Amino acid sequence: MTCDFHGQKIARVVVKVGSSLLIRNGKVDRVWMRNFVKQVVALRQRGLEVVVVSSGAIGYGAQLLNKDRAQLTLPEHQAAAAVGQAHLMRAYDYTFRRYGVISAQILFTRENFDQRLRYWHASNTLSTLLKEGTVPIVNENDTVSVDEIRVGDNDTLAALMTHLTRANLLVVLTEVDGLYDYDLNEKIDIVPDINQKVLNLIRPEKTSLGTGGMGTKVAAAKMVTQSGESAVIAGGRIPNVLDRLFKSETVGTYFPPNLRRMSSKKIWIAFAGAxxxxxxxxxxxxxxxxxxxxxxxxxxxxxxxxxxxxxxxxxxxxxxxxxxxxxxxxxxxxxxxxxxxxxxxxxxxxxxxxxxxxxxxxxxxxxx
CATH class of the missing domain: 2.30.130.10 (PUA domain)
Structure with missing residues (x-):
């Protein structure tokens, strides 16, 4: 089944969730998570397949271990990821099961994208999980990742997951309501072309819990639109944001696709392989x-x-x-x-x- 989205038929969507939305005062924000999961379930009831890319493990783990994330050594960083990921998935599992939905955990490193055979196997696994009616929860495997095999940030990971799963739409949920023109003090509703003028609008900003800012989100949108898919950057605290997006309300910033859709082989060549x-x-x-x-x-x-x-x-x-x-x-x-x-x-x-x-x-x- 497909849904209409700005004139495009959408069958599969990747939704990326930022750390600052999930974690509040060192704990999972259960109210926010419940509202988010409810929206994901509603998308599934529309007939859409949904993949969630979720940040939050390292920030949550650091809080549980009583560590300052900014001061973590590499081993402490990896330990925080191990602790945080377990607790985060427990919260996701509990919340999804309240709605009768099974969630699945998948952790990636850069190596899963670099090698064509691994990429193909990962794609098949995700396709099977979606066909079985589960909601895959994806994160980078920070417990084993070092610089050489890191994707880097979950905005980029979400774009790669959009390619890997052949999803039609990437939705990046964040603390801000979209891309802003700060000189005019207004949100930009649509960006037909991510050119230098658009890139100049990006202001350096990053939360204490996350690794990316608006720059990585726009870069992720560019990766997705170049391969012929759509992207949206929207505020994760906007009430019923996902439902409103699919009702064609003007929510967030919309990045329409290029006219030409790449084959899966060319997507791997362009964006995934090393x-x-x-x-x-x-x-x-x-x-x-x-x-x-x-x-x-x-x-x-x-x-x-x-x-x-x-x-x-x-x-x-x-x-x-x-x-x-x-x-x-x-x-x-x-x-x-x-x-x-x-x-x-x-x-x-x-x-x-x-x-x-x-x-x-x-x-x-x-x-x-």
Missing amino acids: SRGRIYVDKGASESLKKKGSSLLSSGVLSVEGDFEPGDLIDVLVGKNLVARGLTNFSAGNIDKIKGFKASEIKKILGKKTYEEVVNRDNLALVS
């Missing part, structure tokens, strides 16, 4: 990729960075600007040999018959 290196190209090659949807040819390559092999995921840049990501047909060493040469010259340079493209268009995704 890059193994960089290829720098000239402006002509960049324009050909963006305007013509062409493959990346060796003639447009200026330089290469990193140590990668055929089949690895790489970034394509013009100067400092990321243009695309793709799966390379050549190793870094061979690209360095053929850069600037025409495709017809590759066989002579490498001494064997090989691919004509550095990255085939089917394995390349634009990101700007």
Whole structure:
């Protein structure tokens, strides 16, 4: 079953909940959680599948351990996550079961997104949970995460979950009612394009319990809209905010999708997989990729960075600007040999018959 949302058919939605909404005075805000869960259950009764990305574990755990979150060492950070996650899920489980709904806990690290096979298995698991009628509660696995394998913040995790589950809509609930133009002192209802003018509106702000601010929320919205889905940033304390969104009331800030929806493969290439290196190209090659949807040819390559092999995921840049990501047909060493040469010259340079493209268009995704 689907619901209409700004003219788009929505079947599956990801809702991200911030720490400051969930935790009050060192404890789970049971009143807020009950109201939130009631709204999620109402969405399910409309026929929607819902995934919840929930922050709050570290902040809650730090409070339970009588620690200042800002002063936590890495081991204390991980310990706080372990304590907080257990208590947080207990609260979710109790509240959802009051409405006859089963919740499920899923914890991720960056590695679950980096590798295509893990990504595929995670996607299948979530699809099965949703088909079984559960509400998956997702968080980063901060108990084992270190910088090298961290997603970083739950706004980004929520965007990645929107891609992973092929959801049609991401709703980020926060303490503020949406994106504000502070010069005009008014909320922006719709952002058709997340350009530099929009980014300039973002003010640095972060709660004592959370890791992100409006910047990470807008970045998450951009990730989602670039892949052809919608996003909303809205106030989590607005009464019945989720219900009002699906009644087409002007709540929060709406970010409409790009016209083109990416395939699951290209979504993984563009946003999820770990890059193994960089290829720098000239402006002509960049324009050909963006305007013509062409493959990346060796003639447009200026330089290469990193140590990668055929089949690895790489970034394509013009100067400092990321243009695309793709799966390379050549190793870094061979690209360095053929850069600037025409495709017809590759066989002579490498001494064997090989691919004509550095990255085939089917394995390349634009990101700007």
